Amino acid sequence: MNSSGSTKERILGAAEVLFAQRGFDGASLRQLTTAAGVNLAAVNYHFGSKDKLVEQVFRRRLDALNASRLTALAKVAGAADTTLEDVLDAYIRPALDLSHDGSGSLFMRVLARAFAEHDDTLRQFLSANYGHVMRQFTAEFARLLPQLSKPELYWRIDLVTGALTHAMSGFGMIQRQKDVSENAHREETARHLIRFAVAGLSHP
Amino acid sequence: MNSSGSTKERILGAAEVLFAQRGFDGASLRQLTTAAGVNLAAVNYHFGSKDKLVEQVFRRRLDALNASRLTALAKVAGAADTTLEDVLDAYIRPALDLSHDGSGSLFMRVLARAFAEHDDTLRQFLSANYGHVMRQFTAEFARLLPQLSKPELYWRIDLVTGALTHAMSGFGMIQRQKDVSENAHREETARHLIRFAVAGLSHP
DNA sequence: GGTCGGTTCAAACGATCGTTTGAGGATACG
DNA sequence: CGTATCCTCAAACGATCGTTTGAACCGACC
Numbered sequence: 001m002n003s004s005g006s007t008k009e010r011i012l013g014a015a016e017v018l019f020a021q022r023g024f025d026g027a028s029l030r031q032l033t034t035a036a037g038v039n040l041a042a043v044n045y046h047f048g049s050k051d052k053l054v055e056q057v058f059r060r061r062l063d064a065l066n067a068s069r070l071t072a073l074a075k076v077a078g079a080a081d082t083t084l085e086d087v088l089d090a091y092i093r094p095a096l097d098l099s100h101d102g103s104g105s106l107f108m109r110v111l112a113r114a115f116a117e118h119d120d121t122l123r124q125f126l127s128a129n130y131g132h133v134m135r136q137f138t139a140e141f142a143r144l145l146p147q148l149s150k151p152e153l154y155w156r157i158d159l160v161t162g163a164l165t166h167a168m169s170g171f172g173m174i175q176r177q178k179d180v181s182e183n184a185h186r187e188e189t190a191r192h193l194i195r196f197a198v199a200g201l202s203h204p
Numbered sequence: 205m206n207s208s209g210s211t212k213e214r215i216l217g218a219a220e221v222l223f224a225q226r227g228f229d230g231a232s233l234r235q236l237t238t239a240a241g242v243n244l245a246a247v248n249y250h251f252g253s254k255d256k257l258v259e260q261v262f263r264r265r266l267d268a269l270n271a272s273r274l275t276a277l278a279k280v281a282g283a284a285d286t287t288l289e290d291v292l293d294a295y296i297r298p299a300l301d302l303s304h305d306g307s308g309s310l311f312m313r314v315l316a317r318a319f320a321e322h323d324d325t326l327r328q329f330l331s332a333n334y335g336h337v338m339r340q341f342t343a344e345f346a347r348l349l350p351q352l353s354k355p356e357l358y359w360r361i362d363l364v365t366g367a368l369t370h371a372m373s374g375f376g377m378i379q380r381q382k383d384v385s386e387n388a389h390r391e392e393t394a395r396h397l398i399r400f401a402v403a404g405l406s407h408p
Numbered sequence: 409g410g411t412c413g414g415t416t417c418a419a420a421c422g423a424t425c426g427t428t429t430g431a432g433g434a435t436a437c438g
Numbered sequence: 439c440g441t442a443t444c445c446t447c448a449a450a451c452g453a454t455c456g457t458t459t460g461a462a463c464c465g466a467c468c
Contacts, residue, residue, distance in 0.1 A: 007415080025229035029456065039416055044457060046415095155396045162370020163363040163404075192359045196404045200367075203403035211445080233426065243447055248427060250445095 008046050010036040015057050020109040024054055058114070058125075061098060061107045066133045068094035077140045084202060087140050088194045092164055096186050108168040145201060160197045167193055212250050214240040219261050224313040228258055262318070262329070265302060265311045270337045272298035281344045288406060291344050292398045296368055300390050312372040349405060364401045371397055 005013070014036035018027035029050060033040045047053040072090035076082050098107060114122050142153055167189050180188075209217070218240035222231035233254060237244045251257040276294035280286050302311060318326050346357055371393050384392075 023227070023229060025227060028454075030454085039418085040456095041418090041458080042416070050456065156400060159367040159371060159397065159400045162368070163366040166366020166369060167363060193363065195407065196360060196363045199403045199407035200400045203399065232424075234424085243445095244426095245428080245448090246446070254426065 007036075007038050007042055010038055011043060011046065011053065012057060012060060015053055016061075016107060016110060019054070019057060020107070024114070055125075057110065059129075061111075062126075062130060065094055065098045066130050068097070069133055070136065073136060073140065077136070078143075082140075082144065084141075084144050084198050085194055087137065087144065088160075088197050088201075089190070091137055092193050092197070093190055095164060095168060096190055108165070111165075141201070156201050160200060163196060163200075164193060211240075211242050211246055214242055215247060215250065215257065216261060216264060219257055220265075220311060220314060223258070223261060224311070228318070259329075261314065263333075265315075266330075266334060269298055269302045270334050272301070273337055274340065277340060277344065281340070282347075286344075286348065288345075288348050288402050289398055291341065291348065292364075292401050292405075293394070295341055296397050296401070297394055299368060299372060300394055312369070315369075345405070360405050364404060367400060367404075368397060 004010075011032070014032050015027070018032050018035060021027070022031075029043050030040055033042060043050065043053055047056060069090060072094060073087065076086040076090060095108070138153065138157060141157060142148070142150070145153060148156070208214070215236070218236050219231075222236050222239060225231070226235075233247050234244060237246060247254065247257055251260060273294060276298060277291065280290040280294060299312070342357065342361060345361060346352070346354070349357060352360070
């Protein structure tokens with residue numbers, strides 16, 4: 001099937017697809033290794049266990065996402081003329097880019113599924129490894145929205161994140177038309193999200 | 205363990221808890237029947253299969269949720285002095301009530317997980333069985349927001365739903381304090397959600 | 409050529425899964 | 439009492455799971 005890259009990378013690629021389609025429990029190592037065109041034992045040889053493979057699937061994408069977010073944030077943070085749209089763009093666009101990078105728009109489904117499945121485990125993992133990213137964005141939002149108390153700001157960022165996750169996962173009523181390119185759909189999603197988020201964040 | 209109600213109801217109750225905690229694949233019928241205090245074969249006897257049990261878990265809660273939503277909507281829909289807050293309250297509050305009804309705030313996790321797992325299957329199920337509810341709410345939103353085009357309105361309702369789902373599932377940064385009662389937390393969530401949604405729906 | 413670490417392979421391991429079976433208990437009605 | 443119906447039970451079924459094993463392959467280096 002997939003015949004490019006090292007065995008490790010072929011496994012990671014097939015894992016992302018199958019985990020998104022069938023879930024972590026639902027996707028078996030036999031399906032996975034068959035799709036990747038590698039031997040069944042390769043997963044345990046290269047990753048140690050199925051659980052560690054799951055963790056690697058996350059790390060590979062989340063590292064890229066958060067690095068991209070921080071880079072984008074650094075370009076606009078702290079400036080005198082920074083707008084809410086700028087910061088939201090830095091927050092949203094890398095996520096939307098990620099959601100159709102590589103294996104299509106699958107990773108966000110993996111993430112959404114993981115949120116539902118691993119509960120506290122994943123939450124702690126995200127908080128420990130990527131909490132500083134949220135902290136930097138929160139600080140910049142706080143600078144641009146000084147009238148909001150901290151709890152109020154947390155709530156609003158939380159709701160924005162919910163809308164973002166929902167939109168990225170492709171649930172909901174809005175289905176992409178077949179004749180709309182992926183780029184165009186992503187642009188439309190980003191546009192709606194940012195306008196929605198600006199309104200939700202800055203209302204009195 | 206659970207010793208009240210019929211065997212069928214004990215199974216449904218235990219299933220809701222375990223599906224939320226471990227997922228549909230992760231929760232085995234042996235764990236489930238042990239927790240419910242019934243025999244292993246009781247699931248297949250009363251429900252036919254594990255899949256049909258999953259469907260019943262959904263129906264029981266979703267029927268109540270949608271009935272509650274429609275009742276609340278009927279009280280405010282079509283009136284001359286209806287506000288956006290009224291309709292949003294009818295949309296949001298039954299969901300928040302459901303999320304901590306009975307077995308605690310577990311069902312929404314079940315639903316969020318199901319969204320991630322069953323993808324098209326669940327989407328079609330929801331659309332076929334409860335699509336008319338969304339249609340009625342959309343019509344009322346359209347009446348109160350005549351300046352919005354249909355695609356624009358769909359997008360905004362979608363993003364509101366994302367924020368609602370996110371908040372109900374208990375993900376995100378906002379964690380309930382231990383000294384805050386469930387009712388107080390639900391009120392706070394509803395208040396933030398409605399204000400956020402009003403801003404996101406009605407912005408120019 | 410020989411050998412050695414890294415990798416792939418087919419095969420098997422024990423565990424656990426959803427489901428089925430057939431015997432037995434419980435209750436109601438004649 | 440007889441029996442018909444609904445339900446529960448322990449036990450087993452075949453299938454599939456993640457993981458392990460030990461042999462075979464392979465390019466690099468002496």
